[in-house]
Amino acid sequence: xxxxxxxxxxxxxxxxxxxxxCAVSGYSISSGYQWGWIRQPPGKGLEWIGSIxxxxxxxxxxxxxxxxxxxxxxxxxxxxxxxxxxTAADTAVYYCARLYYYGSGSYPDHWGQxxxxxxxx
Amino acid sequence: xxxxxxxxxxxxxxxxxxVTITCRASQSIGTFLNWYQLRPGQAPKxxxxxxxxxxxxxxxxxxxxxxxxDFTLTISSLQPxxxxxxxxxxxxxxxLTFGAGTKVEIK
Numbered sequence: 608x609x610x611x612x613x614x615x616x617x618x619x620x621x622x623x624x625x626x627x628x629c630a631v632s633g634y635s636i637s638s639g640y641q642w643g644w645i646r647q648p649p650g651k652g653l654e655w656i657g658s659i660x661x662x663x664x665x666x667x668x669x670x671x672x673x674x675x676x677x678x679x680x681x682x683x684x685x686x687x688x689x690x691x692x693x694t695a696a697d698t699a700v701y702y703c704a705r706l707y708y709y710g711s712g713s714y715p716d717h718w719g720q721x722x723x724x725x726x727x728x
Numbered sequence: 729x730x731x732x733x734x735x736x737x738x739x740x741x742x743x744x745x746x747v748t749i750t751c752r753a754s755q756s757i758g759t760f761l762n763w764y765q766l767r768p769g770q771a772p773k774x775x776x777x778x779x780x781x782x783x784x785x786x787x788x789x790x791x792x793x794x795x796x797x798d799f800t801l802t803i804s805s806l807q808p809x810x811x812x813x814x815x816x817x818x819x820x821x822x823x824l825t826f827g828a829g830t831k832v833e834i835k
Contacts, residue, residue: 611771651828652815652826652827652828652829653815653817653826653829654826655822655823655824655825655826666822668822668823669823670823702771702772707777709819710760710819710820711820711821711822712760712818712819712820712821712822712824713819713824714762714774714777714817714819714824715764715772715774715817716774716777716783717771717774718771718772718773718774719771720769720770720771721771
């Protein structure tokens with residue numbers, strides 16, 4: 608059974624960098640699929656942040672591209688998100704997910720429970 | 729970006745009712761449409777992928793249909809545990825985009 612668990616600070620100051628890690632169990636990251644991050648601001652819909660292939664090649668939402676880094680650590684079987692220069696608009700529940708890809712798109716088939724990150728001084 | 733529009737934004741129905749949620753894409757996405765169930769504090773759950781394929785372990789009362797720009801999620805006989813928000817997502821192209829969600833409440 609694939610399980611994902613997000614971890615990281617729940618409070619980040621404006622202009623600083625948000626860093627989250629997703630620990631994966633029950634499946635090896637290097638065995639395939641994409642691995643990605645999705646967020647949901649309070650009262651709003653889900654927003655895809657970006658994903659990374661098991662090979663390590665990332666691709667990002669253009670709306671956030673200049674501030675995002677997603678990386679994979681296969682030795683620890685986890686992947687990470689860094690979002691720089693955060694503002695209050697980045698306050699959200701952040702989910703990590705495994706994505707099945709086919710054609711030009713992909714969909715999350717397993718998700719973490721999510722972690723609330725608040726941006727505030 | 730492909731915009732996904734869901735309706736209604738919320739609904740209230742009784743146990744045993746048939747419930748239908750619609751999702752419209754701003755351009756044709758073929759059958760690259762997926763449905764999720766979201767409950768507070770829980771991991772979102774994939775229900776339907778590729779418009780009509782039932783994810784393993786999901787009850788058969790959930791069905792999906794549609795193509796191109798118009799899609800439907802149907803719950804044939806609403807159960808108490810179906811109280812949740814349901815969200816569609818297009819996997820036709822990046823950036824991946826989601827509908828705003830439909831909150832289903834049990835009367």
